Amino acid sequence: MLVPNHIKTRNGIAAKTIALNCSTCNNIIKLDAVFLVCEDDWPEFRYLLLKRDLSEVSCEHCSHVYQIKSPLLYEVPKRNLLIFATNGGDDGGVIQGFEIWKSHAKNLLTEETFRRIEQHQYTFVHGLHGLNALLEAFDDESPFSMYVPAPPKTADGSQDKIGITHLTGYIYGNLFFYYPAHKPVSDLSLMLLELASINSSHSSIRWIFDLFETVLFTLGQGHPWLMQEAGRLAMLCGNLVKATEYTSMACKLQHSWIAPTACFLHGTPRIRADGPSQKAYLPHSAKTSLLNGVNQHRHTDIKISPSIKDVGVWDFPHTEDLALFKGYTKNTLLKSHGYTLGKMEMGIRGKDVHVTEQLIALYAHLIWRSMNMLNSYNDPECHKAFWTEYLDTRWNRYSQNLALLRQVLEFRICEASFQIAPAEEKSSKIDANKWQIHLWKKAIDFINA
Numbered sequence: 001m002l003v004p005n006h007i008k009t010r011n012g013i014a015a016k017t018i019a020l021n022c023s024t025c026n027n028i029i030k031l032d033a034v035f036l037v038c039e040d041d042w043p044e045f046r047y048l049l050l051k052r053d054l055s056e057v058s059c060e061h062c063s064h065v066y067q068i069k070s071p072l073l074y075e076v077p078k079r080n081l082l083i084f085a086t087n088g089g090d091d092g093g094v095i096q097g098f099e100i101w102k103s104h105a106k107n108l109l110t111e112e113t114f115r116r117i118e119q120h121q122y123t124f125v126h127g128l129h130g131l132n133a134l135l136e137a138f139d140d141e142s143p144f145s146m147y148v149p150a151p152p153k154t155a156d157g158s159q160d161k162i163g164i165t166h167l168t169g170y171i172y173g174n175l176f177f178y179y180p181a182h183k184p185v186s187d188l189s190l191m192l193l194e195l196a197s198i199n200s201s202h203s204s205i206r207w208i209f210d211l212f213e214t215v216l217f218t219l220g221q222g223h224p225w226l227m228q229e230a231g232r233l234a235m236l237c238g239n240l241v242k243a244t245e246y247t248s249m250a251c252k253l254q255h256s257w258i259a260p261t262a263c264f265l266h267g268t269p270r271i272r273a274d275g276p277s278q279k280a281y282l283p284h285s286a287k288t289s290l291l292n293g294v295n296q297h298r299h300t301d302i303k304i305s306p307s308i309k310d311v312g313v314w315d316f317p318h319t320e321d322l323a324l325f326k327g328y329t330k331n332t333l334l335k336s337h338g339y340t341l342g343k344m345e346m347g348i349r350g351k352d353v354h355v356t357e358q359l360i361a362l363y364a365h366l367i368w369r370s371m372n373m374l375n376s377y378n379d380p381e382c383h384k385a386f387w388t389e390y391l392d393t394r395w396n397r398y399s400q401n402l403a404l405l406r407q408v409l410e411f412r413i414c415e416a417s418f419q420i421a422p423a424e425e426k427s428s429k430i431d432a433n434k435w436q437i438h439l440w441k442k443a444i445d446f447i448n449a
């Protein structure tokens, strides 16, 4: 962002004076190029953002008005968030642009301020109007109504497909924040975290830690939640070296992209307890303006596509595809799913771990997800990766005798099919049973092929 008058340099403002030649009167115009603004150090900036078109700069000599759009970093310490307002659109250069702008800011800030910035999670918005929209959503103002969103530029011009996606992230009033880089492991990470949260016996913790380590070895150490949990599990197992390694890595991973969406289905009514029509004892969501860090309330939600409310303000579908964590390939995803399902089946049957309705539901969902992935990846290598991992983990003792393994699986299918659930049984158990049978049937297909 370029501003005409010399701004007072404060700690949380990264700016430098630059000189441009006015092409109309040929005089030199002195401007301040602002790379980063900290909300606390320049509170009046919000006023400027609302009242003035900050992309307009006029020549102090001839008053000619220039339109200069440049990106801006905006830090909101209270919300533990760094916002990158970019004019580049969804053109594949957003992340690179963010890094470049951050390095400009680094040269102009104190070491301490920059260190603080590097600890925040960050998000991307389209230009200063996107920044304004996000800040208004934070202030509980009727979100985005004043904007007529222009469709963002996409590299291939593709349309947002109609559908729903399960996301893990953070609920935040009218918004939901999620990790674009970790979308492919939403279901897996959710089940693993539930498993770890409901088990506390020493033997089960060791068992779960082993599962976490194998999954992280296959997928790579990228997911902040999984790394943090692995650190906690390592500590409970008495492995302090690994606990330190995982937790310090998890801290670094906190500085990652979380994307907001206003297009999600949330079970908690939006009407607040302090509003006129909601009783205090009913579930409610808190006012966004009263919330602190965006990463305070972990949650799972369903994103609806097309993302009508996000378009033009903070929707970057192409950048999201490019931002996927490099460890997530079709092969590693299926391998870790195969391993986890095999290990879970062992653990549940052998009573190595404590299970709850919720965990069983997430386990069934993970089988469903794995089958979906297998259907969509028409690659024999991927199929092999999944089934080899599953069979090796769960049925290793039959590995020398596939004919016998087939018989065992057929017997298990029979056995499970005759398990009639009582009428009051929760549907998640029936569902899990159904998906378990499906998994075994598909395993037989793989052995036969």
Ligand SMILES: [Zn+2]
Pocket: 022, 023, 024, 025, 026, 027, 059, 060, 061, 062, 063, 064
């Ligand atoms: Zn001029």
